[in-house]
Amino acid sequence: MTLAGAVQPSSRVNLTALKDETGKRLIDLLDECTGRKAIVWDESLTGPIGLVAEYSVLKEHDVVKMFPLRPGRLSEAPNVRHVIFICKARVELMDVIADCLMREDSARSATKEFHLLLVPRASLLCEKRLKDKGVYGTLSSVQELGIDFYVFDTDVISMEWADSFKECYLENDTTSLFHAARGLMSLQRIFGPISKVYGKGLCARQLWDLVSKMKREEVGSESVRVKTDAWYSRLGQPQIDAVVLVDRSVDPISPIVTQLTYEGLIDELFGIRNNSVKLPGEKFSRDDTGSDLSMETKQVILSSKEDLYAEIRDKHFNAVGSVLSRKAKQDFLQYTANSEKNVGELKQLVAKLPYLQAAKLSLATHTTIAELIKEATDEDDFRETIQTEQEFLNCVGTNKINSFIEDCISRKEALSKVLRLMCLQCSTNGGLPQRVLEHYQREILRNYGFQHSVTLLNLEKAGLLTSQTCANYPYLRKALKLTVDDVSEQKPMDIAYVHSGYAPLSVRLVHHLTRKDFKSVDDALCALPGPLVNDVQQLPSGMQHRNYSEGKVEDGENITVVLVFFLGGCTFGEISALRFLSQQDNSTTEYLIATTKIINGKTFLESLEETQRPASVMPPKWKDLQVNLRPEILQALEVGGFSVPTIVQARTVPLFLKNKDVAVQAITGSGKTLAFVVPILEILLRREDPWKKHEIGAVVISPTRELASQTWQVIEQFLSGPVRLPAKFRSMLLVGGTDPSEDVTKFEADGANIIVATPGRLEDLLKKKSGGSDLACHVRRVEIVVLDEADKLLEFGFERTVTTILSYFPKQRRTGLFSATQSEALNPLIKTGMRNPVQVLVRDVVACQDALNTPGTLENFYMTCTEVDKFDNLVRMLQTTECVEGKVLVFLATCACVDYFSSVLRLILGTQRKVLSMHGKMKTKRNKIFQRFKDLDTGILVCTDVMARGIDVPDIDWVIQYDPPSSATAVVHRCGRTARNGQPGKALLMLLREEDAYVKFLSLNQKVHLEKMETFVTDTVDADGNVLMDRLEALSSTKKLLAKDHGLIDKSSRAFVSFVQFYMKHDDQQREKMRKEKFKVFSETGLWPLSKKKLKERARFAEIKKLNEERKRERILEFKRKRKRSKSAQPQKLTEVEKEELDGDIKLMKKLKRGHISKEVFDAEFCGDEVATA
Structure with a gap:
């Protein structure tokens, strides 16, 4: 078996030819510019281009200066005739080039020519960007530097396309596949056609389809067999027999697992870039001569030309130490043997001295690298x-x-x-x-x-x-033998050594596909994602590779060459595994590796990381929106302090002005009001015909009069502000609390073009005809309708009313639906009142990048306390410095609760604190109370959910939810009354200890995250469960007030009854189960007393019954003791009277035993005297 890692150049494919052709292309483009040259590099290309042509080669072709591409003026380059920009074809780089060219003064640029080389191909978008910047004419030439692959080693080529996986699977951008297809066509032009094609995965299928299309385009539209054979013949004799296309999505595991080969660990720990690695300089502080080489980093070139590195790079790291030790011993023995050599042998030694010194330096370098790796791998x-x-x-x-x-x-x-x-x-x-x-x-x-x-x-x-x-990995693990037990790391027998027991799935798949072993892994192939590619290019008979077609080898030199192309990147571990397969004694296949990028787990996942907000999310100015606003509106926004649009405004305004219906969900305090006020004014101003006095062009419908009043005031700031609009408009507020006839009279007298109304009042006026006025006639040309806080409109039961109102308006209108939360309940309203609305979802981007429903500047807290100390915690919270010096909203469940608690708080906190109250049943007072609270610098407003929607009160510091609302969405709206428009704010949700699960419910259901706040009152109950009243000051004070004030008692009773009714309608299942306990809790706190003290009466009767039973038992025992003492003291015979008494007692006992008399009769007869005495 051949040693793993001893890589030899391919016997059939010399990738140096690819490198030479690429280098020649670059040199030819440089030579077209005669004279001295300066190159301005895209920094991401400096490393890869170094693999194509070294700096010494560039100097031979008159390149005298090289600079990195950066914004600003170019560095001085005297006596340079040509400045050549070499960069990737990316639009953002064109902006940098344009900036450099515009900063060049005419005196300097008159003697220079500027050129642009785009890698890997020219781009019309880039040229257009240069034309838009006005610098395209400054460039003497714009050409393409077509580099499809960079040669990294004798068996490895790479496209150096780092984001190919992200582009294909996240952005649906297949540009990298197009260039990969071009690269395969280039390889076939150099090394001949490839007959067999295998692959797995969607990108593999798409890539081969592109290659087939390019081949058809080159062959020509008149596709005949003779013409195809001629095309193949022009390519030359095939040197690559097959290509295997591996989509990274088929095997995402292999790049994630830590590589454990020597080369793989260097990449994992230090990062290999373009065959070099930067290491800590202090580890290489001195060379053999003792000279100081101290530096921050030392760059080490990793090349297979270095024998030692070629031998150890594909070994498992645990096997590297023995190789380095053996090399060190060999050097020592060779050194000792040199001292005994004669003169002739010494001459030969001197001739080999440079090689020996390089080998010694190589050993020292890799020993140091191994020590660095050992330090890292030994950590726990x-x-x-x-x-x-x-x-x-x-x-x-x-x-x-x-x-x-x-x-x-x-x-x-x-x-x-x-x-x-x-x-x-x-x-x-x-x-x-x-x-x-x-x-x-x-x-x-x-x-x-x-x-x-x-x-x-x-x-x-x-x-x-x-x-x-569905979990496919457990099956694939067994079918493809992905895990191997007891794998040898020193002398491996399987590719699983590269990960100490795990065989890369991609390499296992390549091995089976190249052996055409489809049947044995057919089920495994089906379990993997994406289609299977199995294609054949029919070559002319004289070009077919005999051995591959027969599937056997006749002698050791006839080897099948397979190109494995990884789409989405491959690791050094996978490269080592493929080399291991090539180097087996019985191997008939030699593998070449092509990849879009050499990656590891860190770089693979970092390519998918995204933490910065896109620049287009928040435009810097209103004028940068996709639509043009009138100068007067822009000026009014600037004067009003709204120079920068919020996210919701930037997304909604262009849609409105492009005649789109919009359904907007945006967090509270995000600026929804201006998102529809600005387009209302712009749309009304765009009409050529002037608006008549009583012609209504826009209608805004709000659920509450407070919100409607606030919206109307914003519109009035534009209409009556310091900036004069081109046309004069009038707006009118139509809300309840006043006589409808007054609104009719005012409309007849003043007219209005913009109506802001609550639904009930607007419906009444549309139906009403009085004094010859018919409002329905004046809304026939309405152009824009806005439903503000639409979900609240439905919650208040206005669905039928809103539907009726919309029927009065023309169908050809623009409709906007705005809310902080949107549910399925809004779907009927959307279908009825809108035409193909565009959904706009804007959540918080400051704190959590579309993760939360509350503003990022809001600090959200919750407090869990017992039922007896909840009111005391509220009072003490209101007495803190932050609440004393700021504005506080306290939300309660019902109107009666507001009346009662506001009265109690006024009495407890005293006259120094301003305590106001507001709820829905206040018809005429609400507007005055609301305005008064807005004008206060500090104060407390106790309210219901009437203040929970869209109300914009400046500088609210705290929102306290004493009673959680009936729905979880209302929590979001309540919190939104503070931290508006980017200002800081705080909110507190007060819960009982039994309700702590509600916090998690809010986090999951409403994306509202709360931090726990400690209670102000502790240890209010002793070990026996008795309430320690002395520690509950507010509760004690309240009970004293209730004892004196019968009106307050009446309010407390009404509050309790309304609270019970409120909880009976509660729709949060998380808190439904606690409501019965809570009724009991609040009745016992003394805040809402029960009309009858049934619990105390039951306890009193139970105590009396217990005492009677104890007395009865004591009497019987005392009687028995007396009888016993009397009997022992008088042992004489019984008298006749005693005998008669005893006989009578016996008869009584018998009667009792037989049931003739009751126990009560027996006790009366038997113990009559003792009972009477007692």
């Missing part, structure tokens, strides 16, 4: 990682949460390491159980930041981190 963390991988590969513990992964997350180790283990567990288990997947995702977001939610989504789309479906 590395060993635990390998152990965990081996467990997963052997299907051990794949269906549960792994403790080592949890430890890595808690220690915040490299995210790529954690994701590798998670993806490996997922791949070997056929997906993760939902609870395990959610646990891992939650822990990653909590420890690494919510910006990584996009990465988790990418992994899910790529199929690497999904919920559990």
